[in-house]
Amino acid sequence: MAIWSNNYHQPMTNSAFQFNQSITIDDRLLTADLKGSIAHAKMLGAQSILDKNEAATLVQELEKMLSQYQKGTLEIDYSEEDIHSFIEAELIRRLGKIGKKVHTGRSRNDQVAIALKIYTLEEILELKKLILKVIKALCEKAQEHLHTVMPAYTHLQRAQAVTYGHYLMAYVEMMRRDVGRLLDLEKRIQEGMPLGSGALATSTFPLDREYMADELGFTSPSLNSIDGVSDRDYSIEMLGVLSTIVMHLSRYAEETILWTSQEFQFIQLADSYSTGSSIMPQKKNADVHELIRGKTGRVYGDLMNVMIIMKGLPLAYNKDMQEEKEALFDAIDTVKLILSLIPGALEASKINQDRMYQAANEGFLNATDCADYLTSKGLPFREAYQITGNILAYCHEQEKTLETLNLAEYQKYSDLFTSDIYEVIDLTNCVYRRRVMGGPAPERVQEHIDCVTKWLNQL
Template identity: 45%
Template structure:
């Protein structure tokens, strides 16, 4: 059964029928479709458009459909155009012609719009929870490993930091991501139900009632915008892309740190794979897949932006293309967050290797320059002096702190014994990062 066709003389081509169908992917909206329809029926009864007894039969029929789908007694499929026609057709089969009254004062345009908003809102809230799990995992890992390590710029050892401070940088990133998701939910929290096709309906309906029933803070203000707005999907896909960018950056560091060249961390076997030819290999494939899937999520965002960019108001069939992109982006980012949480909760930190990297990275060179400045040397002159000290240490094969006071004085006579306390790494941390923790 089609929900349209009265003005057509010819049957739809089978080719067009298949091309037009969205049931294979929008069947995912079956819960939202039932929920939205029950709220719509409640409003029709309240507004006197349906009798109370009619509303009960239709609502019970819809609830029965949902129950049977959830229990596996009714499979979503067949030659239906979309989830909306599937639901309405099966409702009519169950309760008869009364089911045909369900669509009174409603269009598929506002029906799909409200379904997608509910789906997006509920799953965005779910993702907030997943992000909080990730944040908790990062915090736990950071607190358990407050050990010194090199901090990098240009992927070159720069200054001493702690593993905790490094990981808490990602905590800050994912905290912002969670706020972005919350902000997107706040903006999308309006109901388009009652907009109908684009200009409302002549029936005296109560849009505030359906908005309240469905958990929205209010109805949308403009009907044309209500049925054609996909900003909330674009915003969420943008949030997903930023989340993936942050996870990709973290994945890149985990991949580097787990290499034999770094040996800063050991990845759990649970989130690693091996080689079919090289038995010694332990590959950080979980992190690599997260890094790779980032491009996939970016692609969904760009696809959606491109789909929407040239559309006139109001609804256009192009908008059917929003679902697959959003669903895939949502599924991908959710899976990646869960894998990242698992990966971080099981990895081991090699603190001794991190300390060794600090020792021979001249990471207290900046502090030597600061020491000279405190003794009255101009910073530019101090910078040049310390550069010469680093060259000297490289040639000698030692760390700066291993120099004797006499060696320091060769470069400038202002050096005294207090230089050793000044450039001690624990003291550097106390003066720098630790006082902000």
């Protein structure tokens, strides 16, 4: 027969308590927890699980705490284990015996689960607002540069001419997809309200979970109580969306870093978004953009952290999940900070239009247009491609460009060339003639901006 040690009922050591506590991390869940607790208390009264006056007293005091917190007058006791314990302890301190009834029919497990979901939904709204500001800033900058010709790249080699406006709108599309992913996630979170799941097997009290779901703005309760308290898919998905967002921003930051270098000189950063060297007075470093690029790995690490936490957990709740919150909060904070910087940095950047055009005018970016010219005259594209390649080899040998070749030199390679070739290979015409939907012609980019503006106004 097993006999418990006399030490079994000893209080937790301070070091073990500090290791176990999470209130210094999850205190940001206070608002979300209060909202969940208010819905739970209302339901307890509506279902006559508690006396209606008692339930009303609980709701009134919880709402008072919410108001005090929003005003900055609610003092959190950080000696409590977590924010959920603090709220219950504070209710008991204020209401005595009635405060002890708030936890009727509820477990810490579903209490934490609903608070995390409410918090995540609120952060989705904040992230969406920040992304929309970035999209608006990109559109405004693109509007200014519908006619700013620049080289576009593949393999980091100059490929074809576009405009800076066209380039910026590529990032607009990335960010619009990010908004779509957030909205998709929002819908999935709203379909599984976990409150009422209890520890893992609901409750013997006649809880009305549909009532609570409606109170909290969810479309339905979770359909399995075990999954209700152990589900962290939405957290992983949120981290995945955040990783995609920050990946897009990192690509933008990387190109900005390249383009502000002496080798490119496409963009000049304002001092307000760059730093100087501690020893070399001629240097201006794109430190803000480098940190954006660097912090991307941090968000990826948060995602991997939670994936590893969850991969081996048996159902249902396990204390390991406490670690998930810190990673989620860190990723949200990091991405929000980065998003908040982009509009200002974009506005403060100076575009060197002359240098962009000069770079586009180097490297035979109009070679495809030359081949297309021959194709338009009836020559199969592969033959036109080969002839253009031979012309480019000749240009390299003679240190000429397609623009400086005379007509006789062109006609040595094909008698299909006539004087209209010079109009076709004009760099600006190369851009303006690409009027296919989604292309760099100014009218197409303008249509794209108008489409996005309409989309923004409808959100």
